[in-house]
Amino acid sequence: MEQFDAQIKKDGSDRLTIMEIPFDAKAVFRKPKGTIYVSGTINGIGYRGKLLSRGNGKFIMVLNKAMQKSVGFDGQAMTARVTMSCEDLDAVREDHEKMADITSDMDVLTAIKTRQSIRKFTSKPVSRDMVNAILCAGMHAPTAKNKRPYHFIMIRDRRVLSMLARHNSNAAMMEGSAGAIVVCGDKNIEGIQEFLYADCAAATQNMLLSIHGLGLGGVWCGVAPNSDWRKLCIHQLGLPPKLEPISVIAFGWPDEIKESCNRWESAKVHYEKW
Numbered sequence: 381m382e383q384f385d386a387q388i389k390k391d392g393s394d395r396l397t398i399m400e401i402p403f404d405a406k407a408v409f410r411k412p413k414g415t416i417y418v419s420g421t422i423n424g425i426g427y428r429g430k431l432l433s434r435g436n437g438k439f440i441m442v443l444n445k446a447m448q449k450s451v452g453f454d455g456q457a458m459t460a461r462v463t464m465s466c467e468d469l470d471a472v473r474e475d476h477e478k479m480a481d482i483t484s485d486m487d488v489l490t491a492i493k494t495r496q497s498i499r500k501f502t503s504k505p506v507s508r509d510m511v512n513a514i515l516c517a518g519m520h521a522p523t524a525k526n527k528r529p530y531h532f533i534m535i536r537d538r539r540v541l542s543m544l545a546r547h548n549s550n551a552a553m554m555e556g557s558a559g560a561i562v563v564c565g566d567k568n569i570e571g572i573q574e575f576l577y578a579d580c581a582a583a584t585q586n587m588l589l590s591i592h593g594l595g596l597g598g599v600w601c602g603v604a605p606n607s608d609w610r611k612l613c614i615h616q617l618g619l620p621p622k623l624e625p626i627s628v629i630a631f632g633w634p635d636e637i638k639e640s641c642n643r644w645e646s647a648k649v650h651y652e653k654w
Contacts, residue, residue, distance in 0.1 A: 381420065381465045382408060388422075388443065389457035397443045397453060399460070404437035409466035420463040425450045425620055426531075428467075446568050450622060482513040484593035491593045494640040498597025499553040501632030506558040510594055514631070515561070517590035521582035529570035530583045533562040533617050540616060544628075548609040551601045551628060558632035561587060562613060564623040580626040587629055597634030600627055 387400045405416050418441070419428040427447060431439040443453070451460055484491070515532055523529065535541055536559045545555035554560050563584050565576040584600060591598035603610050603625045613625045 381463055383461075383463050385459050386422075386462045387457060388448075388451070388453050388460050390455070391440075397448050398440040399443055399462070401431060401439040401441065401464075405431050405439045405466075406433075407437070411466060417467040418464050419467055420465055421620075422447070422462050423451045423460050425622065450568055482509055482594070484590075486593045488589075491589050495589060495592040496597075496638040496640065497599040498634045498636060498638070499599050499630075500635040501553070501556050501558060501597060501630075502635045503556075504558070504633040506596065506632060510596070511559065513594065514587050514590045518561075518563070518583040518587040521579070521586040523579040523582065524570065524572070524575040527570050527575075527579070529566040529576055530580050531564045531566060531623060532583075533564060533619075535560045535562065535617075544609075544613065544616065547612055548601075551609070551630065553599060554601075554628075554630045556632070557630040560631070561629045562617060562625055563587075563627045563629070564619060565626050566622055567624060568622045576624070577626060584627045584629060591629070591631050595633075596631055597636075598629050598631035600629060603627060 382403070384402055386402060389398065389400075390396070391398050399422070405418075406412055409416055409418075416431045416439070417428070418431060419426070421427065422443075425447070429441050431441055433439055443451070452458070486494075511534065515534070518530065518532060519528070521530075535544075541554045541557060541560060544560070545552050563580045565580045567576065570576040570579060588598050588600060603613065610625060613619070613628075617625075619625065
């Protein structure tokens, strides 16, 4: 990861806001050919983007309006503190190919009807490929205007899992889980709170169903607004102000069996009006 100070300013046409990269990105990131995709932080705000070549080893990145607002750009040239890493798209393609090999024999209606909240797990680890398949399922959830305002924090560190479990009795199962996924909403992408919660809830449900369909077990842990546990999650995970933790999924290989039940209630269904 590179760390540096960079100038953010309007370009010559005054139409675009750009950040100048103070080094030859092709040489530093060892990418002699092709587009360079990068990610990192600008003044502590996370970003993903691509670098544009200006020739002679000079590169820039264009900042959209949302990012300009987040980093505090007001139209006047400013210096920002930047961290930047090159994204390895070959590794991403390899992961995607492996995910394509992971399938479930369970049909979607059966998965919906038989999924149960599992709170006891064995010590057997869950493979990276299965975890990526679960995360991918979350990314296929519907969102308002296809804004996709979610970010997923994958926790595997046993110390972190234990610490978060000890500070919330309703999340105690994290102590023995293979991992946990913290679903966060990006308030800069979706400014309407109700839509933000709905989008992240849809992603959470998709992941829970995929966990069940793969033979694993999982449970949805809520993150109460203004709770000490929410503050602890934000601090422990280093979440920037734009990200709000909305749900946590603890998962692993199940160490308990729960019988499914018929939850159909005709009294809950109303036709045309109440």
